[in-house]
Amino acid sequence: MAVLGATGSIGTATIDVVTQLNRVDPDFRWHVSAASGHKNTRLLAELASGLDQPPDRIVLSDHRQGDGLAAEETQLRELGCQIEFGADALVSAASDKSVDVVVAAIVGRAGLESTMAAVESGKRVALANKETLVVAGPVVSRACEQSGAELLPVDSEHSAIFQCIQAAASKPKKLILTASGGPFRNWSREQMEGATLESALAHPTWQMGPKITIDSATMINKALEVIEARWLFGLPAEAIEVVVHPQSIIHSMVEFEDSSVIAQLSPPDMRLPIQYALTYPRRLPCPCPDFDRTQPWDLTLEPADTERFPALELGFEVAAAGGTAGAVLNAANEEAVGLFLTGKIRFTDIVLGCRDVLENHSHESNPPLNRLLELDRWARRELKKRFGFS
Ligand code: NAD
Ligand code: MG
16 A cells, blocks of 8 residues: 555554554555655654555655755665655655555645546545545546546545445435534634634644644635535535534434435544545454443534634535636635644635635636646635735
8 A cells, every 4th residue: 555645644543554454454464565754754764664564665755866864764775665755756656556555645735646646547545635626526536437446535524424325325315514613613703813823723623734623623624525525425515514513423424315314423533434445345443442432422413604614605615616616715725724824814814815716716617637737826826915925
């Protein structure tokens, strides 16, 4: 397998899952033959040396040959790893003939080319990198059909939906995505206007990378997930709903033709959906904990508040519009999150900026990939201009 984005929250959880799988299921050996990291070479060297069998190939995507990485580079070479540099090496790792499964765990549009390469090479793709589907859902779906790639969701909501559909062995009528509501679930708009970076990064139920943590606070994450669900499961936007479930134990639900609803429950721990994407259709012991059923516990569901969280409407609009809308929304959001993370704009500006850029773009319904990438660059420039940056 290749783990792209191995140094991130999903990447390190994947390494944990694989290490455990090799213990519980010794007849079937997982070998991380390629692993990538962007900047954190020290962690990459640590991960490589912790594996039973070190990767054959390490990709340092933010480095060029000759960058001064002396200590870690020596350590990796001593482990027998071949080191490759730059974004092109991600594509070649994702399409390597010896790789069966690619874990796409790079954050943002930066994961698109390698995820596409894995899909075009007909791999099993364990997809965490939802932004690729948001930007280019129809292009990815077509490529899957042509190559026979298996696109299996790692996102917990989509894994839940996938599991519910498997369990029911029926066609879904409605997909009901749950959302924790994030750290500002009970905040007013006025309070959110003054939200600090620290409060936005304090997610109540999930430990994740900074970009998706901010996306969860604005609820753009749920908007991206509505779009992700639209392309993964092939249902129209009208068949998708969002409900707020603060405990993050019901990961999502599916309603069937007879109005029966099936849900998937587990503690909030990404190792379960990661493992299921790897071992599907098999179920094996997983390192995530059981939830405590010896105490009374509540599972609550509440309607999503689109007035306080206008990001949600963006998700449904973009899922319905398709075409170029996803690429524009995703790029505007990535830029806006970057500006918020560096203290340049207010929290509530993120979604306002996304809405403006989306409304300023003239929609095209059937764009090829290169047009989507052009619009990605355009939307980033527009978003920055809107806030007086260039
Ligand atoms: P993270 O920030 O913890 O890790 C990101 C990984 O991508 C790191 O390995 C980093 O080195 C690499 N990376 C960053 N920029 C890069 C670039 N320009 N080129 C190549 N590599 C780059 O992020 P994460 O929380 O692990 O999220 C990864 C993906 O999984 C995102 O798409 C996110 O939406 C999705 N996801 C994450 C979670 C979660 O619990 N963390 C849950 C669901 C979905
Ligand atoms: Mg999710």
